Amino acid sequence: MSTSKNAAAADGVTIVGRKTRTRGHWAIYLCLIVFCLIQLVPFWLAICQSTKPSDDMSATLIPRFNDIQWSNFTDAITQGGVFRAMLNSAIVTLFTTVLVCLLGAAAAYPLARRQTRGNKLVSSGILALMMIPSLSILVPLYSFLVQIGGVNSYWGVILVLTASNLPLSIFLYQAFIKSIPPSIDEAGMVDGANRFTVFFRLILPLLKPVTATVVIMTSVGVWNEYALSSYLLTDQSMQTIAPRVASFFSANSSNLGVGAAAALICALPIVILYLFLQRYFIEGMVAGSVK
Amino acid sequence: MKRTPTRIAAGVLCCTLAVSALSSCGSSDDPNTLEVMTGMSTGSAQLEAMQTLADRFEEEHPGVTINLLPGTTSYEQDLRVRLAGRNPPDIWNTHGWSRDRYANFLEPLQDRAWADRLNDVMDTSMRDEDGAFYALPLDIAVTGIIYNKDVLQEAGVDPLAIDGWDDFSDACAAVAALGKTCIGASGKETWTGGNVIDYAAPGVYTDDELERLQDGEFPAEPFTQLAEMIADWREAGYFNVDYTSATSDDIARLMATDDLAFAFQTNGMTQTVQQYDPDANLGFIAFPSQTGEPYLVTGEDYALGVSNTSASKDLALEFIDFVAQPENMAVFAPVVNNASAFDDVEPSLGVVADSYDYWVNERQTRTIPIFDRVYLPNGMWNTMTTTADGLITGQIDPEGATEQMETSFISLYRKTA
Secondary structure (H helix, E strand, C coil): CHHHHHHHHHHHHHHHHHHHHHHHHHHHHHHHHHHHHHHHHHHHHHHHHHCCCCCCCCCCCCCCCCCCCCHHHHHHHHCCCHHHHHHHHHHHHHHHHHHHHHHHHHHHHHHHHCCCHHHHHHHHHHHHHHCCCHHHHHHHHHHHHHHCCCCCCHHHHHHHHHHHHHHHHHHHHHHHHHCCCHHHHHHHHHCCCCHHHHHHHHHHHHCHHHHHHHHHHHHHHHHHCCCCHHHHCCCCCCCCHHHHHHCCECCCCECHHHHHHHHHHHHHHHHHHHHHHHHHHHHHHHHCCCC | CCHHHHHHHHHHHHHHHHHHHHHHHCCCCCCCEEEEECCCCCCCHHHHHHHHHHHHHHHHCCCCEEEEECCCCCHHHHHHHHHHCCCCCCEEECCCCCCCCCHHHECCCCCCHHHHHECHHHHHHHCCCCCCCCCEECCEEEECEEEEHHHHHHHCCCHHHCCCHHHHHHHHHHHHHCCCEEEECCCCCCHHHHHHHHHHHHHCCCHHHHHHHHCCCCCHHHHHHHHHHHHHHHHCCCECCCCCCCCHHHHHHHHHCCCEEEECCCCHHHHHHHHHCCCCCEEEECECCCCCCCEEEEEECCEEEEECCCCCHHHHHHHHHHHCCHHHHHHHHHHCCCECCECCCCCCCHHHHHHHHHHHHHCCCEEEECHHHHHCCCCHHHHHHHHHHHHHHCCCCHHHHHHHHHHHHHHHHHHHC
């Protein structure tokens, strides 16, 4: 009797627990759906706007699929030169990311392995650099780039963006390298390897997880960068995506439909890329947190 | 074991070489290339007109390239950074500031062959004490209060009967009774609010008080009256409800949808409104004055100045001379709905032609220069926009607004005197 009572009670607990879990799941799903909708709103607005001519004053959230204003897209390509801007963004992103990874890892290795007072000071200095907003040094930076001929050039903007992204990558690499046992270095050196060989042959291959994090953070940041690029790249043939799209909006007039079309065209390759590589993106984003 | 470092070193070297090679794609100091900062958005009618002029010039001058740079919403900052970095473009749109802000960076143009053809309307706002001026005005902003004829008609308001600010407030009450917005301004682009003070201020000061302003004294009472008027408009709900988040473009859209009655902007705004509604029924009225007759505000609008440090200065001046030719000025006129700076160039006033004809030709309305550029010390514009913003949002009361303006006025006057 008591056994059956206990069983019934256990069943009751299970049912209640299941209900609670189900409710919890629904709450999570609801939150996720709301979050997805919030994320999709800008895209939806851009799609709606890009389908309309400038004199279409209909509701902003309703697209015009029956008579799409294709000229918005063709103008974005011909007048806006978005394909060129995408190529420029790809070049700047690729080289900046490669440099940030290589230099970041190389700088972090001695800082992580030799914790002298000087190195601690350097590490603190690098951390402090992360706190300086890029735009606060805009004028001296711009003047310097003018003097060395770096304005409106790939190498100029790549160097600037590399410098601005390096502190975070050094910080991440340094934290990761500290978790790698020094005995690996020692074993390599016993085998006759010098410091460079130890770093390139033994340590660097172990940095794949944190490198994935750095690659994603750097490449997404550089691809979307606007604040510095808008000053350093003024020539249309050199501009990256963000400044190019911004040129559709001035103080006196704006070209909303074409601007939205340009933004959509520029976002498309990244969205497609993300759809195919999302597993790697997610793995990369969380990899650095597991040592 | 030794090969990997070599590979990586080779990789870095390749990157460096590739980046160096790519740098050749950047701009050069080619004396046959002119860089023109236009401040106009990509695809706009104004930029297209400029492109037509550039194409014509390139056709007449084989080997020359005119590189027109579109502007963004941060055009002023972009220009400031370039000037601070000693890398000004060869030519730039001075957007109303050729004398007061950019004179030290620009080549004087009063000796060019076309200078004699300029009409004298611009003298007060563009020439300095020695008669020098620093930009070729592509048009003249003859500005009143822009209004939507259909909205006022629906509200039963006769715009031509607005003779004082009380009449204007009555008109606003009638518009508000329809559930529509009376005055459009943008909190994101605070110059639209700054314009309200800039354009209305001359109507609250007497000639004597204006002279005192020029002498470095700030008569507080008239400004308090103006501030109270703006605060009253806010309290009555005459400004657009989305003021804080609206852009100037939103204001144009609001007028295009017949939801807005008035805007304190130059006639260039009518171009933007017509972009959204080609049939928009627009006009302008003169600014009412408490101290005299109604007035219109004239000032520099689109104007091109040549950098005095440009490596291609002669070519840049040649381009300016080319643009000043009547047949070329006529290309730009239809895209700004403003008066022409040259007597021999027919203005194309578009939708505001009737209003211009009435106020300028028929009523011979007096014109006065833009208030802050003549009566306030350099740098007051920023204070004026923040003061207007504070009044429109209710963050500052009229007395506080006057105090803010007075403090800034005295401080800046001492710096610039």
